[in-house]
Amino acid sequence: MEPSNKYFIAVAGNIGAGKSSLTKMLGERFKWKPYYESVDDNPYLADFYGDMNRWSFHLQIYFLSNRFKSHKEIVESHKSVIQDRSIYEDAEIFARNLYEIGKMDSRDYENYVSLFHVMMEYLKPPDLLIYLKSSVDTLLEQIKRRGRDYEQTIARSYLEQLNRHYEQWINNYSIGPLLIIESDALDFVHRPDDFEFIAAQVKERLPQLQLFD
Numbered sequence: 118m119e120p121s122n123k124y125f126i127a128v129a130g131n132i133g134a135g136k137s138s139l140t141k142m143l144g145e146r147f148k149w150k151p152y153y154e155s156v157d158d159n160p161y162l163a164d165f166y167g168d169m170n171r172w173s174f175h176l177q178i179y180f181l182s183n184r185f186k187s188h189k190e191i192v193e194s195h196k197s198v199i200q201d202r203s204i205y206e207d208a209e210i211f212a213r214n215l216y217e218i219g220k221m222d223s224r225d226y227e228n229y230v231s232l233f234h235v236m237m238e239y240l241k242p243p244d245l246l247i248y249l250k251s252s253v254d255t256l257l258e259q260i261k262r263r264g265r266d267y268e269q270t271i272a273r274s275y276l277e278q279l280n281r282h283y284e285q286w287i288n289n290y291s292i293g294p295l296l297i298i299e300s301d302a303l304d305f306v307h308r309p310d311d312f313e314f315i316a317a318q319v320k321e322r323l324p325q326l327q328l329f330d
């Protein structure tokens with residue numbers, strides 16, 4: 118039996134945190150339509166990891182454009198949806214970090230932030246944001262395991278910087294309900310009990326899901 122409420126769920130987390138896997142699994146469990154981050158068909162991603170200074174603005178605009186389109190479709194949909202990475206992470210984490218480490222100049226960053234704030238005026242926040250909190254050691258292991266060539270050169274210091282921005286953003290997140298999953302000790306892909314632990318917490322935050330066994 119499906120709940121009558123329509124839900125918009127977003128899964129947030131650093132590179133390698135397991136967002137796509139959790140999005141897929143929760144989508145299947147609760148019959149939510151998944152929206153995945155555009156990675157394999159992204160025309161800038163490989164170039165970006167080869168030369169961040171040259172391609173940072175292009176990449177972030179591509180992500181922002183695609184995420185805005187997906188977010189708009191999600192809000193207008195009549196179905197419950199779960200999204201792999203939120204539009205907020207593009208601005209609050211990745212673009213901000215690129216600017217602060219000197220990989221995006223101030224002119225491009227100010228242009229980007231201005232566009233982001235205009236978009237925010239038209240977007241409804243998620244009914245629940247799930248944050249997969251992972252240590253850098255866990256992220257590096259999972260990045261290595263999934264084997265995307267362009268990710269193997271990601272520096273530990275870059276992931277550490279992103280994690281600091283994630284913590285700051287999550288500590289100040291106030292636009293809707295938030296569920297933080299401490300994921301270092303979990304393997305929800307291979308251990309059913311770990312997934313059930315996460316699913317139970319999601320159900321607690323969304324009472325209508327009690328209709329699911």
